[in-house]
Amino acid sequence: MNDTPHACAVCWLNGRLVSPGEARVSVFDHGLLYGDGVFEGIRFYRRRPFKLEAHLDRMFDSARAIALDLPWSRADLADAVAMTVAAYDGDDGYLRLVATRGEGALGIDPRNCTNPSLFIIADRLSMVARETRERGVRLIIAATRRLSPDALDPRIKSLNYLNHILARIEANHAGADEAILLDAAGRVAEGTADNIFVVRCGRLLTPPPVEGALAGITRETVLELAHEAGVEAAEIPLAPYDLYTADECFLTGTGAELIPVAQVNGRRMGTCPGPTYLELARRFHTLVTG
Numbered sequence: 001m002n003d004t005p006h007a008c009a010v011c012w013l014n015g016r017l018v019s020p021g022e023a024r025v026s027v028f029d030h031g032l033l034y035g036d037g038v039f040e041g042i043r044f045y046r047r048r049p050f051k052l053e054a055h056l057d058r059m060f061d062s063a064r065a066i067a068l069d070l071p072w073s074r075a076d077l078a079d080a081v082a083m084t085v086a087a088y089d090g091d092d093g094y095l096r097l098v099a100t101r102g103e104g105a106l107g108i109d110p111r112n113c114t115n116p117s118l119f120i121i122a123d124r125l126s127m128v129a130r131e132t133r134e135r136g137v138r139l140i141i142a143a144t145r146r147l148s149p150d151a152l153d154p155r156i157k158s159l160n161y162l163n164h165i166l167a168r169i170e171a172n173h174a175g176a177d178e179a180i181l182l183d184a185a186g187r188v189a190e191g192t193a194d195n196i197f198v199v200r201c202g203r204l205l206t207p208p209p210v211e212g213a214l215a216g217i218t219r220e221t222v223l224e225l226a227h228e229a230g231v232e233a234a235e236i237p238l239a240p241y242d243l244y245t246a247d248e249c250f251l252t253g254t255g256a257e258l259i260p261v262a263q264v265n266g267r268r269m270g271t272c273p274g275p276t277y278l279e280l281a282r283r284f285h286t287l288v289t290g
């Protein structure tokens with residue numbers, strides 16, 4: 001296995017496959033200058049993109065929400081994804097689809113840009129080492145709050161991740177594996193790139209999206225798997241107290257998949273990995289590889 005960064009990556013840029021070294025966007029692209037753009041992360045298993053339709057729905061909704069007219073149809077995007085996966089040297093991997101406002105004059109006004117840019121990267125992505133996944137991750141609750149929905153609707157998967165990066169820096173400085181962001185009211189929102197679940201007295205609980213978390217596609221999948229497994233689930237606001245006193249806790253996301261949580265701010269979970277996590281992780285693995 002080659003460990004040079006991006007050595008295995010495949011890139012599709014504005015209509016054609018290019019080598020990672022050639023895959024460049026302009027310094028005048030407003031995606032870079034102002035974070036003006038949207039993205040998706042999609043895993044593929046056995047060369048099949050998982051939940052592609054849901055990801056394309058969210059990508060088009062995010063673009064519409066920021067008034068970014070994508071000059072590609074869903075079929076164009078699906079074809080581009082298929083071309084990128086076919087060119088990738090591996091059965092399993094991660095795709096990053098990014099649509100930016102495109103090149104334009106300096107100045108924030110999106111009317112300065114007339115040609116949106118689209119690129120897709122296929123690469124490997126592992127959020128945590130295998131041993132960390134087995135023993136469970138340590139979380140901190142970050143001082144950095146998630147942007148409130150009236151500042152930026154969390155359903156928009158935009159290129160603005162700076163407050164999540166600040167939370168992650170807090171986790172790094174604290175020697176933790178991941179940070180949880182609270183919303184402006186102090187309720188649990190989500191991780192820096194993942195949603196959060198707790199189990200309490202056999203019930204699976206997760207904060208409602210819209211209020212402060214991305215409506216994660218893995219989150220939705222886990223709720224469906226819980227339903228199939230006969231696990232009672234509820235979307236309710238959670239406080240830090242609910243994390244500290246949980247029987248089990250785990251994170252979900254396309255990059256993360258399912259990751260068990262061992263501790264939150266030094267408080268140990270009841271069990272890690274717990275039985276509910278193990279059952280849902282087993283069902284998730286069967287679903288994605290089935």
Ligand SMILES: Cc1ncc(COP(=O)(O)O)c(C=O)c1O
Pocket residue numbers: 041164190191192193194195213214215216217218219252253254255
């Ligand atoms: C902030 C945030 N929350 C949650 C998630 C998980 O969403 P999904 O399961 O759709 O990947 C992500 C994924 O990138 C994210 O960036």
